[in-house]
Amino acid sequence: MIVVREYDSSRDLADVEAVERRCEVGPSGKLSLFTDLLGDPLCRIRHSPSFLMLVAEMGTEKKEIVGMIRGCIKTVTCGIKLDLNHKSQNDTVKPLYTKLAYVLGLRVSPSHRRQGIGVKLVKMMEEWFRQNGAEYSYIATENDNEASVNLFTGKCGYSEFRKPSILVNPVYAHRVNVSRRVTVIKLDPVDAESLYRLRFSTIEFFPRDIDSVLNNELSLGTFVAVPRSSCYGSGSGSWPGSAKFLEYPPESWAVLSVWNCKDSFRLEVRGASRLKRVVAKTTRVVDKTLPFLKLPSIPSVFKPFGLHFMYGIGGEGPQAAKMVKSLCGHAHNLAKDGGCGVLATEVAGEEPLRQGIPHWKVLSCDEDLWCIKRLGEDYSDGAIGDWTKSSPGSSIFVDPREF
Template sequence: MGEDECYIVVREYDPSRDITSVEEVEKRCEVGPSSGKLSLFTDLLGDPICRVRHSPAFLMLVAELSSTKEIVGMIRGCIKTVTCGKKISRNSKNNDPIATKLVPVYTKLAYILGLRVSPSHRRMGIGLKLVVTMEDWFTQNGAEYSYIATENDNRASINLFTDKCGYSRFRTPAILVNPVFAHRLTVSNQVTVIELSLSDAELLYRHRFSTVEFFPRDIDSVLNNRLNLGTFLAVPRGFYTRESWSGSDKFLSDPPESWAVLSVWNCKDVFRLEVRGASRTRKTLAKTTRVVDKLLPFLRLPSIPEVFRPFGFHFLYGLGGEGPRAAKFVNALCAHAHNLAKEKGCSVVATEVAKHEPLKDGVPHWKRLSCDHDLWCIKRLGEDYSDGSVGDWTKSPPEPSLFVDPREF
């Protein structure tokens, strides 16, 4: 790695003495997709490890100079159990082929988030040392795979993971971002939106989505998390009312032809974003759209929210549905989520979906704020000890849908 390696010490993050230094490194590192001179800056709230603390197992490491004890880098990681594919059950009653069904195949998956190296100490092997140390912890705790998400145009990050760390390109989902306007959006009068109880939401997800890639085995923990703001089901008007809803059991036994579901996660209480590098002209134009929208909300004019100062957002996850009108029902749910975000003081709502997600057309978004090609890279850490043999997951073709865990967004 070079002569400087011996002066770098990688150790576990200690909030009692490291929080200020870590925040300084975060401020020096501009992250997120960029366009021209515009860039996104992430401002963590409270403990910098909060973005992985909600996972079953998590760790944060820092890299410091042995001579001055200055922190010059950090990395976060977590481990969970997720689905990695499908298999046909061999335990059907009397081996009746009609009774066989698809059941989830689980694997222990690690996730790397928030690798940062201070700009003044890059190209010294610090990032590689942080990744290798984190992977050692993953392996010691039984993880079978590790993956990372990065921007498709982040050459430095891609080269580090694919060229030096042995990761391979795996999935290219899309991050879809929509602004929150000063006016409320109208939810179609052909749709009824029902907020599900925690038990109904868990039952629906486990029954219909548990074989989708990356679906977490501990979905109950996700839904019960304080940051989860609710799960919402859209059905045709008249099929159910909020008063006549009698639970997911009955719904699953006789669902309507078309329906959709999604959940809302409150990222605002974990971290905030800020768009930097905008010209005064661009800021003035954005402010003008907000003023007009606020004064004349009945015109329903699209306005650019205040994104040039730290702002919060909601993340939509667990997006799914069935039927020929499912995309329209997703659109109605997104309008409902927009209005919820408006009430909570958020500037945008975002979601992440597979590249060929069938319901993608139902998600409203602004192309300029979105990222069409996020990149997930994956690495096999050891033998596959999952419940059933699916071979090497890293070589499996992409499926139409995937489940994006909000704890890692």
């Protein structure tokens, strides 16, 4: 008998952690990435507007937790519509919103797999999604994770939807130089919200509660890069506010925000040979001893390390990619000061600003896989029809609460 119920932190924590450890058995002889949730199984969903964690319990007298799943719900942009009330000659668009659910953290104990537990957990979570008005559900998984892909697309009715790229760059022992031709300006949360809503709210997956994201305690700030030669790059007091800035922008500019994942979870790479560990340590020693050489070094990823996540990346103009590169350099130095091992982001596969994001290919994932499912046919098609059948755009907004 398998019973699926809501997670109870007062009695389930130890058993849930035990299942997580049992699921951390990676392929023999291969590098594997493991996640430590710092003793809080809800840490990756608790910042969302609505969330739930379910556990699968087996047994009659002596009950045993053999699986778990996490889910959250938010309202995001799924398309655009024309503003029919706009009377000027230039057409304007407004975001189309939908209530979207996200499934993450599905785990089934290795000794209890192939018994339908994973499917049952997904179905129970989807029922909660429906009860709370979610129109779509999606998941993110590795493109080559056949077991996960088969479960969701073969047994649970999901379809492949988007293939963004996860770009990861190590945090070196030295500080990265930011171009002297660029000025980096930190926005206050209210101004950052204004900029995102005015310019980026029509991008797929843009969260309607962006203000909650920007005001969260894990948010480290939103930064805009402009040419130092522009009127906005001359120093303090030159920033006019986002609305005025977007009305009279410089020829090129860029924006990104930084999220502190380090205080939510830690990562660790296991399975590395002694030789790889020695080589990595040698690069760090050289980098720390001779930081002025600016030599790339491999961070200590073979023990628990933290990361910062860059999100809301955007910009305009012929030099926008160079502006993004400067912002990434600034974010690197924030991560170094914060004691992080890597700096990461996730962008659409065709993101035009991708070339400005420094990353190591060996640490990155060219094709993450997002799968989506429409939860009910009784919802109005609206102006975009079925979102699951829409074509991808050049950009997406990746919510840092779900990374």
